[in-house]
Each structure stands twice: as structure tokens, then as C-alpha cells.
Amino acid sequence: EDQVTQSPEALRLQEGESSSLNCSYTVSGLRGLFWYRQDPGKGPEFLFTLYSAGEEKEKERLKATLTKKESFLHITAPKPEDSATYLCAVGGSNYKLTFGKGTLLTVNP
Amino acid sequence: GAVVSQHPSWVICKSGTSVKIECRSLDFQATTMFWYRQFPKQSLMLMATSNEGSKATYEQGVEKDKFLINHASLTLSTLTVTSAHPEDSSFYICSARDPGASGTAGDEQFFGPGTRLTVL
Numbered sequence: 001e002d003q004v005t006q007s008p009e010a011l012r013l014q015e016g017e018s019s020s021l022n023c024s025y026t027v028s029g030l031r032g033l034f035w036y037r038q039d040p041g042k043g044p045e046f047l048f049t050l051y052s053a054g055e056e057k058e059k060e061r062l063k064a065t066l067t068k069k070e071s072f073l074h075i076t077a078p079k080p081e082d083s084a085t086y087l088c089a090v091g092g093s094n095y096k097l098t099f100g101k102g103t104l105l106t107v108n109p
Numbered sequence: 110g111a112v113v114s115q116h117p118s119w120v121i122c123k124s125g126t127s128v129k130i131e132c133r134s135l136d137f138q139a140t141t142m143f144w145y146r147q148f149p150k151q152s153l154m155l156m157a158t159s160n161e162g163s164k165a166t167y168e169q170g171v172e173k174d175k176f177l178i179n180h181a182s183l184t185l186s187t188l189t190v191t192s193a194h195p196e197d198s199s200f201y202i203c204s205a206r207d208p209g210a211s212g213t214a215g216d217e218q219f220f221g222p223g224t225r226l227t228v229l
Contacts, residue, residue, distance in 0.1 A: 032216045043115075043202050043220035044153070049213060087153070091216055094166075095141065095206055099152040 002027040002092050006100035013078055013107050021073040021103045023088030031091035033071050035064050038085045038102065047073075047086075078107045111137050111207050115221035122193055123229055130188045130224045132159075132203030138183035139205035143218065144176075147200040159186040159203075193228045200225055 005024045013019055025033065032051055036044035048057045050066035057064050061082065063074040073086055085104050089097040112135040122128050132142055140161045145153040157178055158166040165178035175197075177189040186205075190197055204218040 032213070034218075036220075041200075041223070041225070043113075043204075043223045046217055046219060049217060051213065089153075094158065095216065095218070096143070096155060096158065097153075097204075097218060098155075101150075101152040 002090055002098040004088055004090055004098055004100035006086075006088050006103050008103060009101065010104040011106070013075075013105070015079055015107055015109050016077045018074070018076045018078070020075070021086055021088075021105070023071040023073070023100055024069060025071070025088070025090045025100075026069075027090045027092060027098070029092060031093070031095070033066055034089040034091060034097065035071070035073055036087040036089065038087055040085075044087055049091075075105070078105075080107045080109050083107045111135075111205070111210075111219045113203065113205050113219050113221040115203055115224050117224060118222060119225040119227075121227045121229065124194050125192055127189055127191045128193055128226060130190075130201055130203075130226075132186045132188070132205070132221055134184045134205045134207075134219075137205075137207040137209060139186075140183060140208050142180060142186040142203055142205045144178065144186075144188050145202045145204065147202060147223075153202060156188075161186075190226065193226070195228045198226055198228045 035047040038044045048064040085102040087102045089099040116131045142159040144156045159180040167173045180186040202223040204220045
């Protein structure tokens with residue numbers, strides 16, 4: 001059974017204070033490691049997909065990295081508008097996604 | 110990215126009634142759509158895979174007679190919660206992938222804005 005564990009559950013940062021979110025996973029046959037952003041009361045918004053250990057992708061203040069057992073979402077100099085829940089998911093057979101519980105990020109001005 | 114819509118965005122109903130939720134892919138044809146449920150402060154849980162022109166595939170523990178899924182066209186899937194009860198109150202979200210996207214982009218799932226169901 002595919003499993004995804006995200007840590008920490010919640011993270012408070014001051015504006016400009018860089019940090020990282022962790023996503024540990026076990027999956028039989030990884031078909032992508034996905035990062036999504038979810039704002040309250042809305043559906044997840046796609047951020048990145050990673051496939052191979054060592055792969056990195058960047059978008060504005062976010063950078064996602066992947067190893068064989070975990071992925072990190074690095075946030076550099078965050079702004080209050082980066083506040084959201086960040087979800088990690090692994091892709092398995094038949095394009096099914098297994099999600100972690102997410103990390104609630106709050107960036108204070 | 111591709112756009113997926115849901116309707117309604119929220120619905121309140123009485124216990125015992127049925128509620129239908131629509132999921133549409135607006136700018137691509139989706140042969141496969143997915144239905145998730147999310148409880149407060151919990152993860153998205155996959156309920157079922159909706160396949161155009163064939164029966165849906167339900168995840169273990171999801172009652173297929175209670176959550177009816179119809180994928181009648183390449184751009185529309187519907188989820189009907191039959192005989193709803195308060196414990197069915199949740200946030201229901203659909204997603205779709207674009208099979209016409211090239212390479213690994215075809216693995217990406219795009220999510221609708223969600224439907225908040227409250228059963229009184």
C-alpha cells in the first residue's frame with residue numbers, strides 16, 4: 001500500500017525566513033511525486049511533478065527536490081501570499097494519487 | 110494548465126435526499142476523472158476512478174450504491190450521493206488528467222474547485 005507522510009503538520013514563518021517541508025513516501029512503482037498548493041475551501045493547485053532521484057524543479061520562491069525515499073519543498077524568502085496548505089502525493093498504477101495530510105504554512109508579515 | 114470546473118460549489122440538503130455534483134473538463138477531453146473526499150484537516154482520499162463509457166472503479170470501503178458515478182461524455186463526470194446522511198457531509202473534489210498531453214504532462218492531474226456538501 002502506498003503511503004505518504006508529510007512534516008511538519010504546521011509551520012509558521014516570518015516573511016523572508018526560508019525553510020523546507022518534507023514528504024516521505026513508500027510506493028510500489030512510483031509514477032511521479034507531485035506537489036500541490038491548496039488554499040482554504042478550494043481545490044489543489046498543481047505545482048510540480050518529479051520523477052527521478054536527484055531531480056529538481058523551481059517556480060518563483062519554491063524549489064522541489066526528490067530522493068529515493070523523500071521529497072523536499074524549499075521555500076526561499078517566503079511572502080504572506082505563500083500561506084497555504086502544501087500537499088504531497090505519489091502517483092501509482094492507473095494514474096491514482098495517494099496524498100499526504102499536508103503542511104499548513106503560515107507566513108507572517 | 111488545464112481547467113476543471115465543478116458545480117455546485119456548495120450545497121445543503123436534508124437527510125435522506127440525493128445530491129448530484131458535476132465535474133467538467135473545460136479545455137480538454139478527459140477519458141478518466143477522479144473523485145476525492147476531504148474531511149477537515151485531513152488529506153484527500155480517493156473515492157473512485159470515473160471512466161468514460163464504462164463503469165467506475167471504486168476504492169476499497171467506498172459504497173458504490175451510495176456514491177453513483179456517471180461519466181457519460183469526454184468532458185463530464187457526475188457524482189450522485191444517494192440518501193445522504195450527516196456523515197456524508199464533506200468537501201468533494203474531482204480531478205482529471207489530459208491524455209492528449211505530451212510525455213509526462215499526461216500524468217498531471219488538474220483539480221476542480223471542490224463542492225462543499227452539508228447534510229442536515
